Every structure is written in structure tokens, then in C-alpha cells.
Amino acid sequence: MNSLKYPVIQHLIGREWSGAQTQEDRVVLNPANGEKIGQIPQASAADLDRAVRSAESAFQLWRNTSPMDRSGILRKFADLLRANDTLISGWITLDEGKPLAEALAEVHSSADHVDWHAEECRRIYGRIVPSRSPQVQQLVVREPIGVCLAITPWNFPLSQAVRKVAAALASGCTMILKAPAEAPAGCMAIARFLQEAGLPEGCLNLVWGNSGFISETLIERPEVRKITFTGSVGVGKHLAELAGRHMKRATMELGGHAPVLVFDDADAEAAARALATNKLRNAGQVCIAPTRFFVQQGIYDHFMAELVSAFERVKVGDGLHDRIDMGPLCHPGRVNAMEQLVEDARQNGAHILTGGSRIGNVGNFFAPTIVDTPDDSIALMREEPFGPIAAVSPFKSIEDGLSRANGLPFGLASYVFTNSLERADQAAQNLHAGMVSINQFGLALPETPFGGVRDSGYGSEGGTETFDGYLMTKFISRNRA
Numbered sequence: 001m002n003s004l005k006y007p008v009i010q011h012l013i014g015r016e017w018s019g020a021q022t023q024e025d026r027v028v029l030n031p032a033n034g035e036k037i038g039q040i041p042q043a044s045a046a047d048l049d050r051a052v053r054s055a056e057s058a059f060q061l062w063r064n065t066s067p068m069d070r071s072g073i074l075r076k077f078a079d080l081l082r083a084n085d086t087l088i089s090g091w092i093t094l095d096e097g098k099p100l101a102e103a104l105a106e107v108h109s110s111a112d113h114v115d116w117h118a119e120e121c122r123r124i125y126g127r128i129v130p131s132r133s134p135q136v137q138q139l140v141v142r143e144p145i146g147v148c149l150a151i152t153p154w155n156f157p158l159s160q161a162v163r164k165v166a167a168a169l170a171s172g173c174t175m176i177l178k179a180p181a182e183a184p185a186g187c188m189a190i191a192r193f194l195q196e197a198g199l200p201e202g203c204l205n206l207v208w209g210n211s212g213f214i215s216e217t218l219i220e221r222p223e224v225r226k227i228t229f230t231g232s233v234g235v236g237k238h239l240a241e242l243a244g245r246h247m248k249r250a251t252m253e254l255g256g257h258a259p260v261l262v263f264d265d266a267d268a269e270a271a272a273r274a275l276a277t278n279k280l281r282n283a284g285q286v287c288i289a290p291t292r293f294f295v296q297q298g299i300y301d302h303f304m305a306e307l308v309s310a311f312e313r314v315k316v317g318d319g320l321h322d323r324i325d326m327g328p329l330c331h332p333g334r335v336n337a338m339e340q341l342v343e344d345a346r347q348n349g350a351h352i353l354t355g356g357s358r359i360g361n362v363g364n365f366f367a368p369t370i371v372d373t374p375d376d377s378i379a380l381m382r383e384e385p386f387g388p389i390a391a392v393s394p395f396k397s398i399e400d401g402l403s404r405a406n407g408l409p410f411g412l413a414s415y416v417f418t419n420s421l422e423r424a425d426q427a428a429q430n431l432h433a434g435m436v437s438i439n440q441f442g443l444a445l446p447e448t449p450f451g452g453v454r455d456s457g458y459g460s461e462g463g464t465e466t467f468d469g470y471l472m473t474k475f476i477s478r479n480r481a
């Protein structure tokens with residue numbers, strides 16, 4: 001795939017691309033064959049200091065740039081993403097592993113997010129509060145918070161970062177982006193095409209390296225006013241603690257373990273088909289992937305037969321090849337995690353209905369797997385699999401289903417399949433989750449809020465809520481006399 005010209009991974013600080021490659025650099029591997037495709041430079045304390053200074057000085061200009069002008073640059077950026085969709089999607093498949101069609105969809109959905117933020121930032125309004133005296137005018141204004149630190153994961157290497165970058169820049173904030181080493185090219189595309197779209201220097205700085213060192217160094221800097229993180233619950237809690245220590249605003253988009261309730265009045269075939277596709281998208285490495293399937297007893301056998309057959313039709317292989325439905329897992333650690341979850345399930349009496357093992361010895365391939373268990377205490381029912389494993393279990397009544405669905409500390413996405421409006425409403429009202437999708441997969445659009453509750457974090461990305469994390473409210477009371 002030399003034609004893809006995989007990018008040299010570099011820091012972007014101010015207008016300078018930098019990062020000499022050394023023996024200590026972390027390497028980037030193609031998950032389909034384990035071959036080295038790149039390497040990641042390591043930011044030093046001096047690099048991080050330059051990034052902070054550059055983002056802070058750019059903020060003084062960018063906060064006073066009109067929303068119309070900010071919008072224009074973002075729109076150009078969205079156009080560049082679309083114009084370079086083949087190149088960027090190839091990079092994403094090469095380092096993250098998802099099939100090309102999915103990577104292409106990620107590029108286009110990212111461009112849509114940018115366009116939406118470009119449009120919506122022209123509608124960030126304040127308000128006038130009627131005063132108690134005719135001489136006094138009371139204004140509520142919303143101002144950009146300042147320099148933001150974003151830390152993003154590898155599973156949607158472009159779109160996870162784009163949501164943060166677009167929201168921050170649209171609000172008038174500047175950003176330092178610490179991007180994922182496993183799949184770095186998506187963030188290189190963001191920095192490169194924003195620069196080409198005319199973003200002033202310093203508004204977006206891209207840094208690579210040791211995550212702990214970067215977060216600890218940057219969060220304590222007074223210029224950095226906010227951290228926005230997408231990743232695991234454990235790292236999220238650690239970063240939220242750091243943010244709290246330094247009184248920094250935080251948005252936490254963390255993991256989940258999404259329950260699905262399939263009621264006995266649902267269309268078993270349609271539900272199984274939709275659930276299989278969405279479960280196995282990006283080889284299950286999706287924070288909102290359905291993962292705990294609670295299926296009502298009356299429909300269980302029919303639904304399971306359909307689900308197993310849908311899983312067994314999935315063609316697994318290198319995402320760069322034609323007609324592949326599911327690619328490899330992003331890194332070897334994910335394959336080990338899948339093996340451990342399956343082994344634990346087996347030892348605890350669960351039945352493996354299909355899959356259950358890695359495929360071949362080259363690349364990080366794991367078979368689409370269904371584990372049938374009545375036991376909510378096994379590891380797979382408690383830990384987010386973040387891979388192509390569905391855990392299925394029968395339930396009796398709606399109360400039983402809801403209480404098991406709500407039985408974990410997470411609260412990100414949840415799904416309901418039923419033909420009863422009453423059951424749908426009851427489930428939607430009682431599921432402990434930031435998002436509920438009924439008889440479809442309708443989450444993660446630019447115009448709708450995306451986010452979790454409880455251990456899955458706080459703050460929303462997308463929808464008009466998207467700007468709440470990047471703006472502060474200022475009250476101005478003025479006497480006109």
C-alpha cells in the first residue's frame with residue numbers, strides 16, 4: 001500500500017512540524033499483518049511548554065475572531081476532509097484496521113460534524129435579564145474558556161478528535177491535542193488540513209508521547225483551562241482527579257457496557273440483523289456497541305438462531321481488501337483480552353455459540369463470538385469487551401430486564417427492541433444511560449448530544465450542548481445613569 005504514503009508522524013507546535021525520530025520512539029504497526037508503518041515522536045517538557053505558549057498566544061487572537069470567520073475556516077476544513085477522503089480512509093484502515101467502507105464513513109461523518117459546528121457557532125447567544133431598575137442593564141454573555149487539552153482514543157482516530165477540535169475552535173478556544181499512538185494518522189490529517197484551511201498558527205497544536213507525562217505537565221499549567229478526554233473509565237477517573245486538583249473544567253467521554261433489551265414482541269430477524277451489524281462494526285471496538293444482550297424468553301431461541309447465522313456470515317479479513325465486513329482488532333492487547341474473557345466464560349459454565357478464538361497467526365484477528373450465559377457475574381458481563389464478543393442472556397419480565405440492564409456502574413448507550421410503545425417508554429424512562437435508542441441505532445449524529453452518566457462520564461459532545469464545555473458564563477450588570 002505504498003500508494004497511500006502513510007504520513008510521517010510529527011508534532012505541530014505553532015506553525016512548525018517537528019519531532020526527530022529516535023531509537024526510543026514507539027512504532028506504529030499495521031494490525032492486519034503486524035508490519036511497521038510508522039513511528040511516534042516523544043514530546044519533551046520544552047515541546048509542551050512551546051505548545052502551551054503557542055496555544056495561549058493564539059487564543060488572544062482567535063477569541064476575537066468573528067464566528068463568521070471561524071465558521072469559514074471550519075467549512076474549508078470540512079471540504080478538505082471530503083476532498084481527501086480516499087487518502088484519509090486508507091490511512092485509518094492501515095493503522096486502526098477497520099474496513100475501508102467504514103473508514104470512509106468515518107471521514108464523511110467527521111466532515112459533517114465540522115460543518116454542523118461551523119454553522120452552529122454563529123448561534124452562540126447571550127441574553128438580557130430584565131433588571132429591577134430602569135438605569136441598570138443586566139447582560140449574560142458566553143465567552144470561550146481558553147486553551148483546552150484534548151486526549152483522544154484510537155478506535156475512531158479521526159472522528160473522536162474531530163468532535164473535540166471542531167467544538168473548541170468553533171467556540172473560540174484553542175487546543176493542544178494529544179493523539180493516540182496506536183492509530184495516529186487520523187489526527188495528522190486533522191492538523192494538516194486545518195493548517196491548509198487557513199487556521200491561524202497555534203490554534204491547534206498536536207503533540208505525541210508519554211500520556212501520563214503529557215497530561216500531568218499540561219493540566220497543571222495555569223494557561224490550560226479545560227481537559228476533554230475520551231477513553232477508558234480508569235484513565236478518565238485519574239484525569240478527572242487531576243483536573244479537580246487544579247480546578248480545571250472537564251468533559252469525560254468514557255467507556256460503557258451497553259445493554260440491549262429485546263422483548264418477545266420484537267421482530268426477531270430484523271433485530272438480530274441490526275444488532276449483529278452494529279455489534280461487529282469496527283470489530284466491536286465502539287464505546288456504544290451493544291454488548292450485553294438481554295433477550296426475553298419467548299423470543300430467545302428464534303432470535304439466537306438469527307443472531308448466530310448473522311455472525312457466521314461476517315467475512316473477516318484485511319480491511320484494505322474487497323468485500324471485508326470486519327477487520328482485525330487494533331492491537332494485540334485486544335486479542336489477549338478477548339481470549340481471557342472467553343476463557344473465563346467457559347470456566348464459569350457459559351456456552352460459546354459461535355467463534356471464541358483468534359483467527360490465524362498473522363494480524364490481530366478474532367472471530368465474531370456469541371457467549372450464552374445466565375450468569376451476570378462472569379467477567380464478560382461486568383467488563384466492557386471492546387471487541388467482537390456479544391454476551392446473551394434470557395430475561396423474564398420487564399422489571400427483571402431493566403434491573404439487570406442497570407446492574408453495572410456504567411451509563412453510556414442502551415438499546416431497546418419492541419413493538420410495544422408502552423414497553424419502549426417504560427424502558428426509555430428507566431434505563432440508567434446517557435442515550436437510549438429504540439428499534440434502531442440512532443446515536444452519534446452531529447446535531448444530537450452524545451455522552452454518558454455515572455462511570456461513563458459527564459458532558460456532551462454534539463447537539464447544542466456541545467458548546468457548554470467550551471464556554472463560560474459571565475454576568476455583566478451596568479448602570480446607564
Ligand code: NAD
Pocket residue numbers: 151152153154155160178179180181211212215230231232233235236238239252253254255256286287384386412452
Ligand atoms: P485508554 O483510556 O487506555 O486511552 C485513551 C487515550 O488516553 C489514549 O490516547 C491514551 O494514550 C491516553 N492515556 C492513557 N493513559 C493516560 C494517562 N495516564 N494520562 C493521560 N492520557 C492517558 O482507552 P483506549 O483503550 O485507548 O480506548 C478504549 C476505551 O475508550 C474504552 O473503554 C471505550 O469505551 C472508551 N471510549 C469511550 C468513548 C465515548 O465517547 N464515551 C468513545 C471511544 C472510546
